[in-house]
Amino acid sequence: MSRWLWAGGATAAFMAFGSGRPLAPLRVATAGTNDPGALSVRGAGVLARTECPPGTAPDNDACVHLTRGAEDGPLAPALPNAHREKSGRWAQYEQIPRLPDRPSDYDAYRYPIPPGLPNGHYVVSGYDLDRPDENQRRGRTLSHVGHGGVDLPQAKGTPVKNIGLEHQEGDAEVLYAGHLFGTTVVTRHSLREGGRLRDYVVLFGHLDSIAAGLAPGAAMKEGDLVGAVGDTGSPSLVHLHYEVRRVREGVDLAKVPAGAQLLADSVSVVCDPRNVLPLK
Ligand SMILES: [Zn+2]
Numbered sequence: 001m002s003r004w005l006w007a008g009g010a011t012a013a014f015m016a017f018g019s020g021r022p023l024a025p026l027r028v029a030t031a032g033t034n035d036p037g038a039l040s041v042r043g044a045g046v047l048a049r050t051e052c053p054p055g056t057a058p059d060n061d062a063c064v065h066l067t068r069g070a071e072d073g074p075l076a077p078a079l080p081n082a083h084r085e086k087s088g089r090w091a092q093y094e095q096i097p098r099l100p101d102r103p104s105d106y107d108a109y110r111y112p113i114p115p116g117l118p119n120g121h122y123v124v125s126g127y128d129l130d131r132p133d134e135n136q137r138r139g140r141t142l143s144h145v146g147h148g149g150v151d152l153p154q155a156k157g158t159p160v161k162n163i164g165l166e167h168q169e170g171d172a173e174v175l176y177a178g179h180l181f182g183t184t185v186v187t188r189h190s191l192r193e194g195g196r197l198r199d200y201v202v203l204f205g206h207l208d209s210i211a212a213g214l215a216p217g218a219a220m221k222e223g224d225l226v227g228a229v230g231d232t233g234s235p236s237l238v239h240l241h242y243e244v245r246r247v248r249e250g251v252d253l254a255k256v257p258a259g260a261q262l263l264a265d266s267v268s269v270v271c272d273p274r275n276v277l278p279l280k
Pocket of ligand 1: 147240241242
């Protein structure tokens with residue numbers, strides 16, 4: 001396991017995910033009005049509610065968005081999460097957490113490569129942007145960044161194959177092939193949600209190589225070759241970074257310049273991949 005002890009706490013974060021432990025209910029969050037108990041728990045490293053931005057609640061030394069209820073459907077809006085930066089200032093960002101009806105166990109899903117961990121496990125570092133700082137890869141010391149995808153370790157050169165997402169209609173389409181997260185392929189997938197189609201983009205990062213002939217505009221069917229697992233942009237850490245982003249309402253991807261613009265806040269919002277990965 002030692003080779004996975006990178007990015008300051010990735011392994012610890014993974015173990016937290018492996019337990020399937022849901023985000024602890026926030027007692028403070030249930031207090032719609034002043035709750036003397038909530039405010040009296042202040043101590044070293046514990047925030048009072050007044051120190052968190054609007055729409056969030058304190059959880060130890062981080063501010064996290066309130067968990068959502070079972071009434072949230074697939075069209076639920078993106079939610080902000082907030083973190084304290086090294087400067088001490090709060091930074092808010094949008095993200096789409098795992099929906100309540102989707103399994104937390106990463107091994108319940110299919111992936112573009114075979115499992116690369118012992119006992120058939122896939123994911124060495126999971127989606128953590130909905131977690132408090134200390135449960136993100138960035139860790140309590142804020143020395144790294146959170147993780148908006150899943151990391152799937154495998155041997156260098158292992159074929160990476162396109163997979164259809166839940167409720168996908170039609171083929172996927174290649175939007176970009178080039179440098180982004182190391183060598184990266186980005187595909188578009190149209191999913192039927194709530195009776196209409198919504199676009200998602202998928203990133204295959206750190207590839208060793210891109211499949212021959214693969215170019216923007218190409219249709220991608222289930223099982224089509226995307227490329228090969230590698231460590232570009234993450235030297236010596238051979239794995240596939242698989243990330244899913246939901247395209248914003250009203251955005252026409254045909255008018256978005258291919259490449260980093262696909263990840264711009266105005267174009268797409270990062271999403272827990274378990275919301276759209278196919279179940280086994
Ligand atoms: Zn990653």
